[in-house]
Amino acid sequence: MQAEPKRPSGRHHACLLCTGKGENCMQVNISGHQLEVTKPLREYVELKLKKLEGHFDKITNVQVTMAVEKLKQKIEATLHIHGGEVVANAEHDDMYAAIDLLTDKLDRQLLKHKEKQQSILKGAAAR
Template sequence: MQVNISGHQLEVTQPLRDYVEQKLKRLEGHFDKITNVQVILSVEKLKQKIEATLHIPGNEVVANAEDSNMYAAIDALADKLDKQLKKHKEKTQSLLQGATGR
């Protein structure tokens, strides 16, 4: 999994980068076919925002989160991505089971 982390009006420090990568590794445990991840960290006034796009075979998973604390926003984003990946995995598995069950 290739991870690209960039900052918009924000310097991405090594601890932030490590924290994001740690959270994304957890996602890889649920869905191992993630090829590329684009993460954008930004600050707007008092809001810390994070956006991520996961590239998976035949699809993209996109999620956004914001909070007053960047680490809390990263946690919220990881939870959203986790839910979306589980839903996508269940959907593809049920399609495959439906195709083989005929």
């Protein structure tokens, strides 16, 4: 009797996303709690994160956790960026919609962080 091949659990996944510039790569860790992280879900998260990196290219590491609680699909992400950390979470009936909500929140926070950094630099240059 032949043993079944082991499947990846879907619990943790790490990859390195690069924008093509060579030096700008971010490590992405995706995990699921009470949820199997399927390939389409993983690819959708990675696609959305690449778009974020287009707005703010100093993202070094991302931790994404997806979960199902009762009828709600929940997702949380922590982005490690130059000068700090950005954390956001979202929930929706549909995981893809929750991912969209999450990336919208992250995008707003990254733009705010970028504006704050630019105003600090302008203030320092004026002195």
